[in-house]
Amino acid sequence: MKLGALAAAAGLPLAEGAERDVTGFAIDNRKVAPGTVFGAFQGATVNGEDFIPAAIQAGAVAVVARPEARVEGAVHIADAEPRRAFARLAAGFYAPVPETIVAVTGTNGKTSTVEMVRQIWRMAGNRAASIGTLGVTTPEGSVSTGLTTPDIVTFLANMAGLAREGVTHVAYEASSHGLAQFRNEGLRVKAGAFTNLSRDHLDYHKDMADYFAAKMRLFDEVVEQGGTAVIWADDQWSPSSAERAQARGLRLFTVGEKGTQIRLLARSPSALGQTLQIEHEGAARTINLPLIGAYQAANALVAAGLVLATGGDPACTFDALGRLQPVRGRLERAAITGLGAPVYVDYAHTPDALEAAIAALRPHVTGRLIVVFGAGGDRDSGKRPLMGQVAAEQADIVIVTDDNPRGEDAGEIRKAVLAGCSGGLMGKVREIGDRREAIAAALQTACKGDVVLVAGKGHEQGQIIGRGEAMRVLPFDDVTVARECAGQ
């Protein structure tokens, strides 16, 4: 493909080099081959502009970088926002892509929602895939990318690869990091969903307004003109999010008790799921959702909204909700103790998520709710006491343990979580650093009628210790450990 044609398609001016052949795109100089376009970005740890000479040495034909960057020996595609320009250019190269693409943002519920969208599409007979925390999931299985929203080259290359495999429908997770770094641009995204916003990632974003602004790039720029914004209407940030979508001229599709397009009229828990009464286009419907918890109902309805907003048939879509499979590591029933107490594994790693997970289980508890959790290192430290507070106030027994301490002192992280527990259950809070011991202790404590919640790691397969060169991942899977501790 010629550089000139790619630049013209992306609307980028090109002073020279239009006839150059482009063979690929890279944002890491170590991945540059002859004919590559290199994106040189200022990052959180290093400045990609420092690698421009090495990239050109390796054969880069063009470099997308800020106007002030020095580019000698290759075409300089200068742009004040080089990540955006690079994404637009690369999108012309990685084509064609699947016809129907939707994206989900929000603090919690992205993975669950994209999984559910994929399942609904699949039940309707489409070849569908999802991209997110669980990796790239297709009818053939999942492949991890290491990030929720992969880097732009991995993302676009995967989209084109999926199209080649015959995938026509893709739902992807747009994390705030991904949106802030333009990791998912350049595609025709037909609909975007907003699930909710609560405290997380304030190590990366300055404050909640900044975090919200990053998420809203989805509606401001990523969803195509004339596309739809599907919004969970019952969150405190929903009205602001709807305003942003309307300002852009997107079609609004709101879902929830305050929703207009899908209105949740009633929700009643049953032993293994819940019954939802909803109204859609004037028709009342009853859905027997085979998943527990208000939060899973919310995600399922948002997923239905995305499918309907992109042409799904209502009867088929609502019928599919009754056949949804559980999402890995989201209120997954891992084991039942010898005394009959169920053990659930959930990915709650924010205060709001922990509250939602505990609330989901509460109707199923006749005895005590025992929660085991910790907080991640090298991540927003302000959420630690808040998670402690939620657990102490909402659970009956709390065991604070380790969850990916990364480069931090694990004991200090636990201390910060425990500081938040002080207002709650004095004497009912324990600290057990070793996660296996903590899970074992919870299971030993549990009697008939009790429920154990092991929160924070969900599907994760390891405990991350150390940072940089010293980083190690020790194999650890909450579900397996819970089963082993239960003697199963």
Ligand SMILES: CC(=O)N[C@H]1[C@@H](OP(=O)(O)OP(=O)(O)OC[C@H]2O[C@@H](n3ccc(=O)[nH]c3=O)[C@H](O)[C@@H]2O)O[C@H](CO)[C@@H](O)[C@@H]1O[C@H](C)C(=O)N[C@@H](C)C(=O)N[C@H](CCC(=O)O)C(=O)O
């Ligand atoms: C803070 C953050 O988001 N960092 C991500 C980001 O790094 P960055 O752009 O700041 O890059 P950098 O390491 O400073 O390097 C700057 C540039 O120089 C380039 N470089 C660097 C070294 C070199 O030798 N040559 C070279 O060319 C890099 O490729 C990069 O383009 O872009 C990198 C490449 O895509 C990511 O690997 C990296 O993820 C780090 C490892 C990470 O931990 N990210 C987490 C926080 C994350 O993104 N999480 C979100 C949200 C999770 C959720 O809540 O769901 C996610 O989407 O996964």
Ligand SMILES: Nc1ncnc2c1ncn2[C@@H]1O[C@H](COP(=O)(O)OP(=O)(O)OP(=O)(O)O)[C@@H](O)[C@H]1O
């Ligand atoms: N709609 C929701 N409202 C509140 N909490 C939720 C909601 N959906 C999920 N959660 C909680 O958040 C946890 C993570 O869910 P999920 O993986 O779907 O979210 P995510 O947005 O993809 O998270 P991440 O940012 O880590 O990728 C769940 O295990 C649950 O505890």
Ligand SMILES: N[C@H](CCC[C@H](N)C(=O)O)C(=O)O
């Ligand atoms: N996407 C989230 C995952 C957190 C999972 C939790 N186990 C932790 O390590 O804090 C993050 O990177 O912040």
Ligand SMILES: [Mg+2]
């Ligand atoms: Mg996710």
